[in-house]
Amino acid sequence: MSSPRKRGSREPRVCNKDSGIPAFAGMTIIFMSTQNIQEKIQQELELIRPHLQMDGGDVELVEFNEQKGVLKLRLQGACVGCPMSAMTLQEGIGRAIKEKIPEVKEVMAV
Numbered sequence: 001m002s003s004p005r006k007r008g009s010r011e012p013r014v015c016n017k018d019s020g021i022p023a024f025a026g027m028t029i030i031f032m033s034t035q036n037i038q039e040k041i042q043q044e045l046e047l048i049r050p051h052l053q054m055d056g057g058d059v060e061l062v063e064f065n066e067q068k069g070v071l072k073l074r075l076q077g078a079c080v081g082c083p084m085s086a087m088t089l090q091e092g093i094g095r096a097i098k099e100k101i102p103e104v105k106e107v108m109a110v
Contacts, residue, residue, distance in 0.1 A: 037103050038064050041071065044097050052079060052088070059093060062110050069105030071097065085109070 038061065045059055052058055056078030063072040073093065079085045086109070094107035 037066065037101065040101050041097060041104070044100055045093075048093055048096060051092075052077075055079075057082070057088075064104070066103065069103055071104045071107045072110045073107060074110050 041061055041064060045061060049058060052075075058076040058079070060074040060076060061071075062074050064070070065072075071094075073089065075082075075085050075089060079088065082088075089107060089109050097107060098104050
């Protein structure tokens with residue numbers, strides 16, 4: 001429940017005093033930390049990884065920049081130097097992750 005407040009007060013109501021999350025009438029607000037997004041990215045990579053490993057490759061999460069939505073990945077194993085690695089990264093891995101995790105706007109190899 002929200003905490004009581006004076007009429008005309010500019011302080012936001014708080015859903016849960018312990019969490020400090022403000023309550024806004026008629027709105028649902030979801031806070032997702034960078035750590036939670038990275039966990040979701042890792043989960044998606046775990047689903048993709050077996051397909052890469054079948055051909056001797058792998059992928060590593062290097063960094064996710066939440067403000068820019070940029071995900072940096074490192075291809076490993078047989079993927080390094082493979083002429084199809086750019087397509088694998090953008091059209092395979094990148095597309096799958098962006099479909100499931102809208103916070104990811106761009107996927108880059110490092």
